[in-house]
C-alpha cells in the first residue's frame with residue numbers, strides 16, 4: 410500500500426478498500442522501520458496523525474470528504490509553523506519552540522483533511538543543498554545511504570522517496586524543492602511566486618521563498634498544489650487570482666499529445682553550447698533522451714539563449730544573504746528560542762551575542778555576515794543595488810525566451826547525489842548545485858523537477874526541469890505528465906521501483 414501514489418490511494422479510499430487510519434498507520438510503521446537510517450523526520454506526531462485520520466474516515470463514511478486528498482497522510486518541512494508541534498527550521502536556536510499558530514499552508518492541509526505525520530529535516534534555515542547543515546544531523550538518500558538527499562528540503566524528498574509518506578511539503582528559495590527531487594528520483598514543484606501563501610513560513614529570503622509540493626508523481630503534485638494554492642490575505646505578496654486548473658492539465662498531459670507546444674532548451678543550462686561547465690555526462694544524456702521523447706509526443710524543440718543566467722548564482726548569493734541577514738535578526742534570545750546567559754552581569758547585547766553564537770551554525774553565520782556586509786552603507790550600491798539590476802536582466806531573459814517557447818527546460822541539477830561530506834568544506838562547490846534552479850526564483854516563475862532516469866556513471870537519478878511563465882503553472886503539469894508517462898512506459902513503471910535499497914517496501 411505504501412508504494413502507491415496519492416491518486417491511487419484516493420481511489421482505494423473511495424472504493425472502501427482501505428481507510429485513512431490504516432494508511433496512516435502504514436506510513437507510521439514505515440517511518441518506524443526505516444527512519445533511523447534515513448532520518449527524514451525531526452518530529453513524528455503519531456497520535457495527532459491517527460486522530461486526524463479517524464476524523465477523515467468518519468467524514469468519508471458520512472459521504473462528506475473535505476477534499477480530493479482527504480485522508481492522505483503528509484509530511485511537512487520543519488520551516489512551516491505548526492500549532493502545537495515543534496518547529497525548529499533545523500536550527501538549535503529554535504529547539505523546543507512550539508508555535509501558537511498554523512502557517513496558512515498547514516491550515517489548508519488540515520482543512521482539506523490530510524493527516525500530518527510530522528516535520529521533516531532540512532538544512533538550517535533552508536541554507537544548503539545536502540541537508541548536512543541541519544543542526545540535528547543529515548538526512549540520507551534512500552537510493553544510497555552514503556549519499557546526500559539534496560537540500561535544503563532533503564527530509565521531505567527522502568520521506569517521499571523512501572515511502573514513509575505519500576506526499577510532503579517543501580520550500581524552494583533557490584532550488585530546495587527541485588534539487589532534492591532530482592537527486593532522489595521524486596517530483597517537486599516550485600509554484601509561481603505568490604501562488605502559495607508564505608504566511609507562517611519562517612523566512613529565509615522573502616522575495617525568493619516559495620512553498621510547494623513534494624511527491625512521487627506529477628499528478629500527485631497537481632492535486633496537492635490545488636489544495637495549498639490560492640490567495641491569502643495574510644500574505645501581502647499573495648496573488649489574488651484563481652489558480653489555473655492544474656489537475657486537469659496533468660490529466661491532459663498524461664494522454665500524451667504535445668502538438669503545438671514549443672519547448673525551449675536553455676543554451677546556457679545544459680544546452681549543446683552550454684557555457685557553464687560541471688555537468689555530469691549521464692545527467693546530460695538523460696536530459697537529451699527526455700527531449701527526444703517530448704519531440705515524439707509532438708512538441709517542437711527550439712533553442713533559446715538566456716545570456717544573463719551565468720550571473721544568476723552570484724546575484725542570488727547577494728540578494729539571498731541580504732534578506733536572510735535581516736530576517737534572522739529576530740532571533741535575539743528575547744522573543745523566542747534559545748537563550749544563553751553568560752556569567753557575570755551580562756547586558757542584553759551580551760545575551761544576544763552568546764545566544765546567536767551558540768544557536769546558529771557556520772553556514773547561517775556565513776550568510777548573515779555576507780548579507781550584513783553587502784547591505785552596509787557605502788557597499789549597498791556596489792553589491793545589493795547591482796544584484797537587483799542583474800536580477801531584472803535575468804527576468805528580461807525569461808520574458809524574451811517565453812516569446813519563443815511555451816516552456817523552458819534544463820537538467821534540474823548538474824550532477825546526481827554526491828557523497829555525504831564531499832562538499833561540506835567547500836561552500837562554493839555546494840552552491841553550484843543550484844545553478845539551474847536559481848534563475849526561476851530570481852524571476853518568480855514556476856518550475857517542476859521530475860525524474861529523467863539513472864545516470865550511467867553511478868546508477869543514480871537525474872532530474873528534468875520544466876519552467877513556465879508566471880501564473881502558467883498548468884504548463885508544468887501538462888508537459889511534465891506527458892514526459893512522465895512516456896518515460897514510465899520505457900522503464901516499465903516508476904523510476905523508484907529501480908532503487909535496490911527500496912526493495913523491501915514492495
Ligand code: GLN
Nearest residue numbers: 535536537582583584585
Ligand atoms: N541551496 C540553496 C541555498 O543554499 C537553495 C536553498 C533553498 O532553496 N532553500 O541557498
